[in-house]
Amino acid sequence: MSAATATPPEPRGRRLRVGPSVGLLPFLVYVVIFLLIPTITVAVGAFQADGGGFSTDKVEALWSDTALRALRQSLVLSFASAAVGAVLGALLAYLVVVAPPTSIMRRAITAVCGVLAQFGGVTLAFAWIATLGFGGLLTNLLADAFGVDATGSGWLYKLPGLILVYTYFQIPLMVIVFLPALEGLRPQWREAAVNLGASTRQYWLQVAFPLLRPAFLGSALLLFANAFAAYATAAALVSQGAPITPLLIRAALTSEVVLGQANFGYALALEMVVVVAVVMTLYAWLLRRTSRWLR
Amino acid sequence: MNGSALWRALRWLLLLLFAAFFLLPLAALLDFSTKVPGTDERSGAAWQALAQDPTMTEGITTSLQLALLTVVGMVVLLVPTMIWVRLRVPAASRLVEFLCLLPLTIPPLVIVVGIKNVYAWVNYLVGDSPLTLAFVYVVLVLPYSYRAIDAALGGLDVRTLAEAARSLGAGWSTVITRVIVPNIWPGILAASFVSVALVLGEYTVSSLLHYDTLPVVIVLLSKSNAPESMAAALASILFAALLLVALSFLDRRRRTSEGK
Secondary structure (H helix, E strand, O other): OHHHHOOOOOOOOOOOOHHHHHHHHHHHHHHHHHHHHHHHHHHHHHOEOOOOOEOOHHHHHHHOHHHHHHHHHHHHHHHHHHHHHHHHHHHHHHHHHOOOOOOHHHHHHHHHHHHHHHOOHHHHHHHHHHHHOOOOHHHHHHHHHHOOOOOHHHHHHOHHHHHHHHHHHHHHHHHHHHHHHHHOOOHHHHHHHHHOOOOHHHHHHHHHHHHHHHHHHHHHHHHHHHHHHOOHHHHHHOOOOOOOHHHHHHHHHHOOEEOOEEOHHHHHHHHHHHHHHHHHHHHHHHHHHHHHHOO | OHHHHHHHHHHHHHHHHHHHHHHHHHHHHHHHHOEOOOOOOEOOHHHHHHHHOHHHHHHHHHHHHHHHHHHHHHHHHHHHHHHHHHHOOHHHHHHHHHHHHHHHOOOHHHHHHHOHHHHHHHHHHHOOOHHHHHHHHHHHHHHHHHHHHHHHHHOOOHHHHHHHHHHOOOOHHHHHHHHHHHHOHHHHHHHHHHHHHHHHHOOHHHHHOOOOOHHHHHHHHOOOOHHHHHHHHHHHHHHHHHHHHHHHHHHHHHHHHHHO
């Protein structure tokens, strides 16, 4: 495609002199080639007929049963894992924040959370297969102790299993992004509330929760986007079939024709960008509101 | 007080539950990797195979090389640009920040879908090698690296340092490499550590572009030799943990030295 010859956007601001801004050229060119061109390719490809020319066939195919079901499952998965992750992550963050900053416990928890939230999903999928898969540690323990078959009907490899495994990296991510907001909750505010005669309950309900709400909702949105965009965990866990959108994209990439559409991956990828972009925009907006109080 | 004792007990109980939830799967990995399938015996064969199985060693080597290349690429591309923006073109700082954080909004999966044409050129120009993945990885690590380096630059009066060096006759390259870079070294190191951890665990791009990095090999082997792939999974996450723990100590040292 001729898109590879596109020139980088020249910085055009009036205050910019052309001279020094040339120094930014390598960076801009690089980002254009390896980030913007792929994204534009996806956006253009989604509206292109197979022989070239404009067509909305691929985008219309997003409303087919298979694509809609995958999208719905993806949204359910993202919502469930974000909700559970946000609530439990906020709780864990609170348990961490009441400990002194130098305590071993606090450092250990933040380190573990950093690893689990940022390290790729393949490992985490395998960890859960080793736990609850056939012959897994917990499966055997449960079978020995209660005689139950924890693997029942292979739920680990379906939507409930995905939610569980996603929670495993969502809670740590919540701890990482929510901890700064909790740390920003100043003891003076509590003292002020107590001085004015507030009970602990009143302080939490009427001071702390309203202050933390934007940060909490923002973090939850970030978790949602994170789950919606995640691929590796699901791909390692579900080797066949495509219950969620990212796996449907895999199917479209590996088997050329999906739902009677060649290059259907473009439309699915565009759908993914749109969902994530909307969520991340809301996140950025909430983040601005948070920073008004909690710095 | 009775209430506070109850609260303390509840706190520890909750922490124990969280610890169980997070450590159980890792313990299960260790358990599975040392088991001989079908028997009750233990063996370290899976762990030995990590160093002997050619597929595995090749995957490990590829991933480590990619981590190195990505770090080099990230530092060469990002550090001079960010310093340059602070020194000479502050008007572009919002643009650079936006572009650096953009990969958080454009998932790696989407980049892979659209990158076929770019990679046709890459393969044509530099050959078809798993190491070409480093080009995309530099983009994927941009947001995290940007934050780390931006934080380091924020605690520094870049302009004054540069003016002092310039007035003593230093050229721009000397200012960047010998005056500012040594001052933001902890930030660059932090960016590198996070990048290494991300690259070692990256599966989306490498698997869909059909290059055999460590995570791809782990998934591949899980069908024929599950204990070995479990051992590799545990080893890689422990290695990443080691890196990030080292990073947290680095971070603490920086903070305390700033506090002086």
